[in-house]
Amino acid sequence: MKTTRRKLLLDRREVVAEILKRRNGALVVTGLGAPSWDTAAAGDDALNFYTWGGMGGAAMVGLGLALAQPKRRVLIITGDGELLMGLGALATIAVQQPANLALIVLDNEHYGETGMQATHTQRGVDLAGIAKAAGFRAAETLYEQAQLKTWIPRLHKEAGPVFAAIKVTTDAVPLVLPTRDGTALKHRFREALLGAKEAHK
């Protein structure tokens, strides 16, 4: 596949911080690896569910949550490699048409956790194109700050499912590791969302 690569400009930490600055009670599911660290770096929150495993599953965790909580905004923040492992989820989400779901891919075109090998997006695979063709209401690839600025309100407000592949640099950033005990993360999330009584019924 021939591709013309554009220079990666956006800083992943700044992108995630900008998006979450306006989260307003949104429920956040993160894909394993760097997107989890980026989200933790933007400020830990009981309504963040960080995955540390189950590669390819973040989008579907977000769908189950969005269907259970149709009045709350659900943001899935994951990476290109993580989404590529479960691409079928785009079709499954599109069939359900959850109006409260936004899927955000921090696309640095590399597998960061395993040594920066190329992902398919570096070789021309267009995730936003796939999402749009699957049936997301809106989907776009964002390269620049001006595009991001336009898109942040859409990620929070627009009737979903909406999708943004945000091209970010491969610059090294400090590790910011959130809690990794899955059961603790689950309890914390459910207590914050449902209340302690309902969470432990």
Added chain:
Amino acid sequence: MKKGETRVLERPRAKRRSGRSAPEAAPTGASWPERLHAVLRESGVRQVAYVPDSGHAHLIELAHADPQLRAVPLTTEEEGVALAVGAWLGGDRSVLLTQSSGVGNCINMLGMVQECRVPLLMLVTMRGEWGEFNPWQLPMAQATETVLVAMGAIVHRADAVDDIVQTVSAAARLAFNTSRTVAVLISQRVIGAKAFK
């Protein structure tokens, strides 16, 4: 069940036994999928994830027709495991309907429900055991229970029509009350082997 398939005909349902905790909301004489549908509703299940399957076909139709349930067709079964995690985070109970071959697609994702102690109820129709014609179905079918147990699931079997409803009811209580993965393997003896003719 598709045309051209065979099945063991269901026996008339045994006389209703009193003093049992198994839900019995479906009318007497209801088919086992209809009674399973009632069990799922009474267990508080809301999201019904599935990959199309002839053994589960009627239950899937019932799920789609029921406004209290949200039917979620999947492209691969592991999506349903991750869906169960999100559903539970949001306060919903879910069930995953799959064929035994689909269990193989779930293995890594089952680590997520185990680590997070999320309840997962799986209803697995077996292919590749009783009277199977297609040898390609056998490896996964024969390994189904082994891999489920290896990934921390509790496995129940239902080998006869009369066992299915009570077994699923017990499995649902176990899964949701103790936050574990519980799989019910519904024998091919009940479903019937696919006829290639």
